[in-house]
Amino acid sequence: MSVVASEIFSFLQQRETLSLERHDIASTDFTILRRSLRLIAQNLLDIDDQASTDVLDGIRLLLSEWLTVPVPFETAMVTSLSDFFGDAESVQARWGRDIRTSYEAAIRAAKNLVLIESEMRLALRSFIEDLLNKNVSFKIYCHRRAKVHFETLSRQFEAAAQLDELFVHSLRQYRETKPFDLLIKMGPLRAYGWGSIPDAILTAPRFGTLAQFVWSGSRDDDNFGYDPIIHISDQEHAAEAGINSLIWNRREFRYGQDHELASSSSEVDDLQFFQTRYQAREGRRSATLIQLDNEHGIFYPPHSQILSFDPEAAGDDQIDRRVPDETLQVGMFIIGPTLEDVDLGGVATKFGSHSRVWKERLRSEFHSNADGLVRRLKNSGLNLVHLRSALENWCRPPTSVIHAPQSMRHFEILIQVLGLEQSESEGKSWWQLAWVEIRRSRGEAIQSAFLEKEIVEEQLLISLKILLPEIREKAAAKAGFMLEIPSGSELHGKVALAPVVSIEHGFHVPETELKLVHNLAVADRWRD
Amino acid sequence: LGRAQGWAILGVRTFVSEGTGDYQPIPGWIDFAIQFGYRWISNDLRKIAVISMPCDTAAAALIALGALIRDLGRAAATNVGNHSEAIERYARQYIEFCSKCTVRCKPEIRLCGYAAEATGFLRYKGAKYRILGSTTCFGEDGLVLSRDGGTWIVFNKRFPEFQIDGEPPSRLSETEPALSAQPYLEILGEARVLPSNLRESYSGLCLAGRSAGKTSTREAYAAIHFGNAETNNDLPRLLTIREWSRPATVSRAVFFNPRTENLESRQSSVSLVIADGDVSFLRILNRREFQRADIIGVFHRTIERNNLELIGNRIAHLRQWYEDDLEVSHEAPKAPRGIGVIILKQKVS
Numbered sequence: 001m002s003v004v005a006s007e008i009f010s011f012l013q014q015r016e017t018l019s020l021e022r023h024d025i026a027s028t029d030f031t032i033l034r035r036s037l038r039l040i041a042q043n044l045l046d047i048d049d050q051a052s053t054d055v056l057d058g059i060r061l062l063l064s065e066w067l068t069v070p071v072p073f074e075t076a077m078v079t080s081l082s083d084f085f086g087d088a089e090s091v092q093a094r095w096g097r098d099i100r101t102s103y104e105a106a107i108r109a110a111k112n113l114v115l116i117e118s119e120m121r122l123a124l125r126s127f128i129e130d131l132l133n134k135n136v137s138f139k140i141y142c143h144r145r146a147k148v149h150f151e152t153l154s155r156q157f158e159a160a161a162q163l164d165e166l167f168v169h170s171l172r173q174y175r176e177t178k179p180f181d182l183l184i185k186m187g188p189l190r191a192y193g194w195g196s197i198p199d200a201i202l203t204a205p206r207f208g209t210l211a212q213f214v215w216s217g218s219r220d221d222d223n224f225g226y227d228p229i230i231h232i233s234d235q236e237h238a239a240e241a242g243i244n245s246l247i248w249n250r251r252e253f254r255y256g257q258d259h260e261l262a263s264s265s266s267e268v269d270d271l272q273f274f275q276t277r278y279q280a281r282e283g284r285r286s287a288t289l290i291q292l293d294n295e296h297g298i299f300y301p302p303h304s305q306i307l308s309f310d311p312e313a314a315g316d317d318q319i320d321r322r323v324p325d326e327t328l329q330v331g332m333f334i335i336g337p338t339l340e341d342v343d344l345g346g347v348a349t350k351f352g353s354h355s356r357v358w359k360e361r362l363r364s365e366f367h368s369n370a371d372g373l374v375r376r377l378k379n380s381g382l383n384l385v386h387l388r389s390a391l392e393n394w395c396r397p398p399t400s401v402i403h404a405p406q407s408m409r410h411f412e413i414l415i416q417v418l419g420l421e422q423s424e425s426e427g428k429s430w431w432q433l434a435w436v437e438i439r440r441s442r443g444e445a446i447q448s449a450f451l452e453k454e455i456v457e458e459q460l461l462i463s464l465k466i467l468l469p470e471i472r473e474k475a476a477a478k479a480g481f482m483l484e485i486p487s488g489s490e491l492h493g494k495v496a497l498a499p500v501v502s503i504e505h506g507f508h509v510p511e512t513e514l515k516l517v518h519n520l521a522v523a524d525r526w527r528d
Numbered sequence: 529l530g531r532a533q534g535w536a537i538l539g540v541r542t543f544v545s546e547g548t549g550d551y552q553p554i555p556g557w558i559d560f561a562i563q564f565g566y567r568w569i570s571n572d573l574r575k576i577a578v579i580s581m582p583c584d585t586a587a588a589a590l591i592a593l594g595a596l597i598r599d600l601g602r603a604a605a606t607n608v609g610n611h612s613e614a615i616e617r618y619a620r621q622y623i624e625f626c627s628k629c630t631v632r633c634k635p636e637i638r639l640c641g642y643a644a645e646a647t648g649f650l651r652y653k654g655a656k657y658r659i660l661g662s663t664t665c666f667g668e669d670g671l672v673l674s675r676d677g678g679t680w681i682v683f684n685k686r687f688p689e690f691q692i693d694g695e696p697p698s699r700l701s702e703t704e705p706a707l708s709a710q711p712y713l714e715i716l717g718e719a720r721v722l723p724s725n726l727r728e729s730y731s732g733l734c735l736a737g738r739s740a741g742k743t744s745t746r747e748a749y750a751a752i753h754f755g756n757a758e759t760n761n762d763l764p765r766l767l768t769i770r771e772w773s774r775p776a777t778v779s780r781a782v783f784f785n786p787r788t789e790n791l792e793s794r795q796s797s798v799s800l801v802i803a804d805g806d807v808s809f810l811r812i813l814n815r816r817e818f819q820r821a822d823i824i825g826v827f828h829r830t831i832e833r834n835n836l837e838l839i840g841n842r843i844a845h846l847r848q849w850y851e852d853d854l855e856v857s858h859e860a861p862k863a864p865r866g867i868g869v870i871i872l873k874q875k876v877s
Binding site for chain 2: 003004005006008009010012013015171174175191192198199200203204205226227228229230245246302313314317325326327505
């Protein structure tokens with residue numbers, strides 16, 4: 001049974017002050033590793049080729065996870081780095097001596113780290129076991145996929161977690177939690193992105209003590225604990241008016257060596273660095289991730305109206321367009337994200353047929369007069385800083401993806417400049433079909449159906465009303481399912497309904513990746 | 529209510545259950561919410577209050593309950609004076625627009641300027657009559673209604689006996705049972721209740737529900753019961769919102785559904801709106817019909833950051849034309865720990 005309001009008020013009434021304990025953990029090698037990778041990232045940021053972007057994505061993923069999840073330091077750290085960069089010689093050949101130096105420093109530090117157990121894990125283990133021995137009621141706030149790294153900290157804790165719900169993974173769960181003694185959080189306090197946690201933990205606490213474990217040098221977001229009422233009043237007035245009356249006492253505990261090194265070398269917090277410099281690059285849009293199962297999710301722009309089914313609603317209202325977190329909630333079903341079998345009668349391009357044509361023309365033009373091509377593209381509005389490197393990348397033959405501009409507008413310009421603009425059947429121009437092909441290669445063929453989203457949705461609505469009794473019956477199992485669209489409809493094929501497992505904000509996603517189903521591990525690359 | 533009987537010995541008159549079945553004396557936060565509504569002062573300067581809660585609560589409905597009890601003591605808090613006018617407006621809308629309109633019924637698409645459809649039915653002693661047109665007979669204006677296959681002319685002076693279909697009666701007949709003042713007086717002993725108000729509807733108080741719609745809003749409030757050894761009333765029933773009270777009686781508050789953006793009233797005189805939740809609060813701030821009404825927005829802080837920021841940005845925007853109302857803030861009941869309150873009043877230029 002969920003918590004009632006009087007329990008929360010009674011709990012707050014009993015606490016004159018609340019306690020925020022920051023456990024600051026330093027490690028010389030880990031600091032060197034972070035600093036080296038950040039230096040590399042700073043240099044790669046200005047290079048617009050696919051290889052550099054891939055390396056940047058990889059560095060960001062590794063650092064973000066290390067800073068917010070108690071992962072064990074294993075040889076996989078070293079191999080991950082080697083996989084991204086290759087050997088030192090090729091690093092120097094590609095990006096120069098400075099990056100090679102930083103890379104070698106990172107590898108040395110990583111090798112040192114795997115020799116000992118992570119100081120973070122040691123500190124957490126000791127702290128958690130102490131809580132268990134003292135019978136303190138506590139919970140851990142972490143991402144669902146970080147849970148395993150906490151469970152493996154200690155057998156004693158793993159056993160306790162079997163008996164009691166010790167993890168909180170979402171705002172919704174937090175909202176329904178009864179008051180307890182202590183909350184553990186690893187990583188800086190941030191409202192969005194990696195290691196994010198709701199502002200409510202400071203503005204609407206359900207516990208007396210927040211124990212925050214951070215690698216030294218990590219910084220909380222400046223405005224974490226945002227409260228619209230306090231924010232707009234000056235602090236003096238807030239205190240005078242007694243707004244909220246929640247008082248936090250802050251204490252800091254330090255573990256490990258070289259806190260000064262960590263602080264001095266982290267003038268810029270790693271997570272904030274990537275959030276401000278990397279995620280907000282051209283062509284990326286703020287997005288909300290709707291998680292569909294343990295492995296997949298789909299991105300939508302904020303405030304999207306998503307066609308969905310609410311098992312709890314009445315009658316025809318069950319199918320409606322809803323806004324994530326406003327009217328679309330966990331437990332509902334989104335409709336249509338996997339319309340692989342819908343025959344729209346339009347997009348019938350075979351994988352690769354268009355890309356072969358434009359890539360051949362691009363290669364020919366690039367090799368005969370690269371400077372001229374760059375000039376023509378820039379004059380037409382394709383203004384990428386490193387356009388020549390980008391062109392080299394786009395010349396590469398298709399692998400699992402078709403290397404091409406990230407934005408549709410840039411692609412259209414490219415095709416126009418290459419002189420490939422010609423009409424095609426069914427009212428679509430040639431470049432549009434080629435773009436569909438690129439999207440398919442990036443986000444699975446099934447997603448091309450979303451190019452026709454609005455037409456599909458209107459027709460779907462009619463079909464779904466007919467299917468409503470069947471949808472209700474199948475949705476009772478609370479799992480995803482597919483339904484055949486009834487004959488007689490203008491749509492042919494199947495429609496998918498997928499349950500909403502969670503809704504997460506704090507992503508910046510390339511425009512072209514919106515409304516596509518992604519593996520969650522891939523989705524992490526766009527987390528702020 | 530077994531435990532409550534024990535409390536009664538100590539002089540506690542009313543008890544509250546929050547859906548657990550366990551009754552307790554009215555807790556501080558519920559008392560604060562009711563008192564906040566009860567002590568709300570409306571004057572010439574429009575006011576907007578924002579209340580932030582540490583958890584999801586029925587505080588908005590409780591504030592509305594306090595304001596409803598306040599209005600039971602105000603002679604001006606009645607629809608009776610405007611009732612005939614409301615029927616005239618309704619009939620004119622039906623005859624001139626809705627009966628000819630081909631869009632059923634999306635005023636926001638049709639851009640006809642009306643907030644809701646006039647379906648063209650009036651009720652008299654429970655029976656339903658369709659409006660056929662208007663007429664002037666012997667120098668008197670009236671409506672032509674359909675009755676038993678024929679027609680029936682009803683002059684304007686008889687409108688007080690009729691009600692718009694789907695709306696509560698403006699005044700109960702002498703034979704119909706009035707609202708009971710008792711449950712309200714047990715909650716707020718100091719309240720003053722005018723007996724006439726127990727027989728008359730009032731649309732000046734509006735509760736803007738949760739973003740999920742009317743049914744979900746009602747369910748959220750239904751967990752709260754006020755009672756003692758003799759009586760037991762859930763919160764929706766006490767609010768007397770149409771369809772929430774059984775048997776149907778007068779209505780002392782109207783409902784705005786933020787999901788459908790429908791205000792369930794044809795009266796144009798809402799003077800206080802209480803919004804439940806961030807979405808509801810932001811929606812009503814934009815509604816044309818509430819631009820002159822005082823607004824109390826209640827939200828809880830266990831919502832996503834972007835939704836918190838939307839509220840913060842809107843408050844910052846409001847501050848261009850509003851300033852802190854320190855006088856009213858001072859008069860307002862003291863908020864328990866965890867509740868934040870700001871009250872803004874229109875700036876005088």
